[in-house]
Amino acid sequence: MTLRNSLLRLGSANAVMLVSQIVTMLALGVVMRGPDLGLFLLCQSIAQTFSAVATLRFDSALPAARSRVELGALLVCAGAATLMSSALVFLLALGARGLDLFELDTVPIAGIVMTALLTLIVAAGQVGRYFQIRFKAIVRIERGTYIRAGLVAMLRGVLIALLVSHASGFVYAHQGMLLLTCELLIGAGFALSVAPRIPGGWIARRRRFHALRSAVKRNWKFPTLEAPSTLVNSIAVNAPIYLVTHFFGIAATASFGLAYRAMAVPVGQLALALTEALQAHYAELLRNRRVDAFAHLFRRSSLLIGLLGLVGCVAAYFLIEPAVTAVAGEKLREFARICVVIAPWVAMIVLINTNSRLVPLLHAQELKLVYDFTSISAIAVIFAIQTHYRLDLIEFVQILTASQLVTYSIYWLLLNHAVNRTVMRHAGRSPMTVTR
Numbered sequence: 001m002t003l004r005n006s007l008l009r010l011g012s013a014n015a016v017m018l019v020s021q022i023v024t025m026l027a028l029g030v031v032m033r034g035p036d037l038g039l040f041l042l043c044q045s046i047a048q049t050f051s052a053v054a055t056l057r058f059d060s061a062l063p064a065a066r067s068r069v070e071l072g073a074l075l076v077c078a079g080a081a082t083l084m085s086s087a088l089v090f091l092l093a094l095g096a097r098g099l100d101l102f103e104l105d106t107v108p109i110a111g112i113v114m115t116a117l118l119t120l121i122v123a124a125g126q127v128g129r130y131f132q133i134r135f136k137a138i139v140r141i142e143r144g145t146y147i148r149a150g151l152v153a154m155l156r157g158v159l160i161a162l163l164v165s166h167a168s169g170f171v172y173a174h175q176g177m178l179l180l181t182c183e184l185l186i187g188a189g190f191a192l193s194v195a196p197r198i199p200g201g202w203i204a205r206r207r208r209f210h211a212l213r214s215a216v217k218r219n220w221k222f223p224t225l226e227a228p229s230t231l232v233n234s235i236a237v238n239a240p241i242y243l244v245t246h247f248f249g250i251a252a253t254a255s256f257g258l259a260y261r262a263m264a265v266p267v268g269q270l271a272l273a274l275t276e277a278l279q280a281h282y283a284e285l286l287r288n289r290r291v292d293a294f295a296h297l298f299r300r301s302s303l304l305i306g307l308l309g310l311v312g313c314v315a316a317y318f319l320i321e322p323a324v325t326a327v328a329g330e331k332l333r334e335f336a337r338i339c340v341v342i343a344p345w346v347a348m349i350v351l352i353n354t355n356s357r358l359v360p361l362l363h364a365q366e367l368k369l370v371y372d373f374t375s376i377s378a379i380a381v382i383f384a385i386q387t388h389y390r391l392d393l394i395e396f397v398q399i400l401t402a403s404q405l406v407t408y409s410i411y412w413l414l415l416n417h418a419v420n421r422t423v424m425r426h427a428g429r430s431p432m433t434v435t436r
Helices: 003-031 034-051 059-064 068-098 101-106 109-134 138-165 169-173 175-193 205-218 221-248 250-287 291-328 330-355 365-389 393-427
Strands: none
Touching: 003 138, 003 250, 003 291, 003 330, 034 068, 034 101, 034 109, 034 175, 034 221, 034 250, 059 068, 059 109, 059 221, 068 101, 068 109, 068 205, 101 221, 109 138, 109 175, 138 169, 138 175, 169 175, 221 250, 221 365, 221 393, 250 291, 250 330, 250 393, 291 330, 291 393, 330 393, 365 393
């Protein structure tokens, strides 16, 4: 399958997914109580934070596996790490609940259990996605994305219908937990649709320990450098929801979290889906040592995405607030204003996510640590500013957006540096570290 066809197929599937996510989240914002929606978004943020690193990043090493033996070993490592990480998430969330951090005392024990399970399921989906990339099985990822979009529309649609009709007092009383249950089923449907299989007879039983040790030794950068870096980055990405909950309460989490999840997250997922097609093409160019074409593709795609992002920001400024208030009324006006404020932030998310997998391809994990340090530092500065000045919610989101624009710009410059370094190494005929 050509790069253009891959982009079109994955782009179409994720566009359907994007529409499904946005429409259902907006409808939920209208019919759900603020605290219940805030509870769901808080639990989802915790799961998203830790699922990104639950596999210790052995999943991102799957496309680089040199053989079926190494592939099987990496799958075992990723699976074991995911199980242990999910158990750790349960313990950490339970401890934070006992300490009344981020208003987790409003989350029942069942919600904590479901958060840990959601972490497990989302991480399993990531493993399956990378496994399919390894074999260029774009059709499997495409089908899984359509299944996910269908489940989002169906399950959330049923919950919305029950809430609107007031058919059940139980549903109205437990709407936050029921939405979390829907998210579990949605994640499970996608994970099953892209589920990997350890190759049959992948290695003789007496040599399995040797294969595991060899796989860990060859891919040591993933658990030791990329995993901590990804955790820091994931905390920074989800920190805005934690900060809003801390400073403004669980009800404000609904307004901000709705805007963030309805815009930034689906668009970011769309960008990641597009980079799945780009990643295979990037890897092929590097294997063939066509580094000039590699650098040209990186810069051309960045320019195109940047221009599209600029157009999107202008459209958001003029269209979002009138459109949302016309359809949903005054209840979502604050949500609409937040969407307008974070539009430049969303544009930068697309730019960075589309090219973020260059880091493992170029083995440039050490450069990303610079971005991670900058990102966490920005969050600390924002915390200090809000503690001192006590800004209102919109002003706080404006500061958040400005900090994200700065940190993502630094990230892109680091990616550009990694690409330039690769080109210079090739020009000097020095050994080049390239993931196959």
